[in-house]
Amino acid sequence: MGSADNLKIFSGELHLLPQPARPARTSHPQLAQLIARRLGLSLGSSSIVTLPSGELSVTFHESVREADVYIVATAGGMETSSNTALMELCIMAHTLRIASARRITAVLPHFPYARQDKKDKSRAPITAKLIANMLVEGAGIDHVITMDLHASQIQGFFDIPVDKYLYAEPTMLQYLRDTMGKEIQNSVIVSPDAGGAKRASSMAAALDLDFALFHKERKKANEIARMVLVGNVQDKTAILIDDMADTCGTLALAAKHLLSNGAKRVVALVTHGILSGPALKVLNESPLEKLIVSNSIPQEEHKRGCPKLRVIDISHVLAEAVRRSHHGESVSQLFTVVPWTEALADDSYPVSPTPQPAIPPAVLQNIHGAYPITPTKSA
Template identity: 40%
Template sequence: MPVMTEPKLIAGNANKSLASAIARRMSMHRGMSVSLLNARVERFNDQEVYVEVYDNVRGEDMYIIQPTSNPANDNLMELLIITDALRRSSANRITAVIPYFGYARQDRRAKARTPISAKLVANLLTEAGVDRVLTMDLHAAQIQGFFDVPVDNLYAAPIFAMDVEHQFRGRLDNVTIVSPDVGGVARARELAKRIGCALAIVDKRREKAGEIAEMTVIGDVEGQTCIIVDDICDTAGTLVKAADLLLDKGAAEVHAYITHGVLSGPAVERVTKSRMKSLVITDSIEPTAAVKAAPNIRIVPTAPIFAQAILNIWNGNSVSSLFETETLQPIYEGLYPRP
C-alpha cells in the first residue's frame, strides 16, 4: 500500500542544483509544490559538520539528496549526520539518494592488507539509519550486496541511448560503441544493444597503478564514429589515450559518454586539448565552472529520472521500469522529442 505522507526532500551541500532540479521535476509530476526541506548544513570553525532541520519530519518519508563526490569525506559525513538528525527526529523512512557513490572503486581487495572501503561505507550508512539507497551506475554491481537494506541502482544507458539517437540521427549505421577496458564491456554492450550499433574494446595493460604500458583495439573502427562509454572519468588520462588510439586506427571521430564526471586535476584541460569531438557527462556530480566552460564537454540532466524514481519508491511502484527507454521517453520529451 502506498504511504499516505508526502515525500520530503532534504539536500546536503554536495549538489544543491541537482537537488533543486529534482524538486522542480517532482512538482511538475505531482501537480503541487515540492520543495527542499528548510535546514542548516554547515561547518564549525574546526570543520565539524553541523545539521539543524527546521521543519517537522515526524512520521515523514524522507529523501536525502547527496552525492559523495569531492570532497568525498566531507560529503559522506554530511550524509551520515543528516541521516542521524532525521532518525532522531522520528522520520518514518529515510532514503539516501546518492547520484554518485564515492568509494565505489574500492569494492574488493586487489592486494594484501588493503580495505574494502565500499563495504565500510555501506555499513556506516546502514548504522546511521538509512532504510533504502537510490543511486546511479555503481562502479561494481556487487556493491548492492554490501547493504542490508534495499538498493535501487539506476542506469544512465537509456538516457545516453536517447541522446545518441538524437545527436547522431541519420548516421547510426556508422557508429561503434567502445569500451575503454575489458571490465566495462557489459556496460558498453548494453548501450550498443539499445541503439543497434557495433561494439569494440580497448584492451589496456598496466605495468603499475596509474601507468598504462600498452593499449590495443579489439574490433574494426576504420571510418567509424566511435563512442567511448564508461561510468567514471577521473583524470581523463586513459580516456584521452583511448581516443588517440582509436583515431590512429582509422576512426573518423571519437566522442565519449561518461556517467560520473569526477574530472579531477588536469582532466578538463586534457579533454579540452584532446582530439575528442565531445565528452558527455551527467550532472550526478556538481559540475565546476571549468567543466561548464569547456567547449567540448556537455552535461545531460539526471533530475527527471531521479524525480520519477523517488515518486515510484514513494508510491510503491516499480523502479526497474525506468531501465527502459520507452518509460523514460515521456519524462525526457522536452530534451529528446520523438522523431
C-alpha cells in the same frame, strides 16, 4: 502508501563560520532542486554550518516526524570533496533518525568509494563495505537509490534495500539519437576496457551498431601502460562508453588509438564525470571531440574549464524512482525506459538552487501516465 504531505527532499546548504564568509553549496543542491521540481515539491528547509573547528552542524527547519525523507547527495565534483559529502550525508541521516523520521532514503547518483569494492592487493581496504556500514549502522539510513553502480557486488554490502539498477543508458541512447541523426548509422560503440564490454555491447545492441573494446594494462592506479584495440573502427565515428571519467587518461589515450586505427572522430559518453586532478587539461589537449556526462555530479565548474564538455540531465529518472519508491511501486521499468524526455539539452539544470517556476504537470506526465505526487500550477 505515502502522500505528498509526508514526503520530503533535502539537500544540505553549507555556511562557513565565523563571519565574514562566503556562503557555499555542498553536495549537489542543483540536482535536488530539479528532482523536487519534477515532483511538484519544494526542497525541505535545512542548513549545515561549518564550525570554526571544521566540524559540521546540521539543522532541519521543519518537522520530519513520521515523514518519508529523501536526502540527495553525491560523491565528487569541484564544489566539495567526497569525504565531506559523505560526512554531511551521515550527519543529516542521523539527525533525521533522532527527529523521528519514518523512513530515510539516501539518493546517491554517484556512490562514493565504489572502486574500492574488493582487495586488489595485500592489506588493502574494502572501503565500499565500510561506507555501507556507515550509512546503515551508523547513520540509520533505510534505503539507498543509486545510478550506474561501478561494481554490482556493492549491493551485497548492504542489509537494506538498494535500488542500484537505475541506468543513465536509456537517456543517453535518446541523446545520441536526437543529436547525431543519420550519422549514428556509421558509428561504432567502444569500451575503453574489458570490464565495460557488457555496457558497450548493450548500447551497441540498442542502436544496432558494432562494438569494439580495448584491452589495457595499468602500471598503477590512473596510469595506463598499454592499450590494444579489438574491433574495427575504420572510417567510423567512435563512441566511447564508460560509467565514470576521473583523470581522463584512459579516454584521451583511447581517442588517440582510435584515430590512429582509422576512426573519423571520437566522442565519449560517461555517466559520472568526476573529472579530478588534471582531467580538464587532459581533455582539452586530447583528440577527443567532446565528452558527454550526466549531472549525477555537479558540472558547472568543469564546464567553465572545458568547452568539450556536454551535460545530460538525469533528474527525471531519479525523480520517478523517488515517486515510485514513495508509493510502493515497482522501479524495474526505469531500467530500460526514459520516464520524461524534455530535459536533454545542455544547461538543462539551474546553476543556483534558487526556487524556479514549477514545471507544468502536462510536461511532467511520464510515459506510463503517472503524474507527480502533487500537481502544481505552472507559473
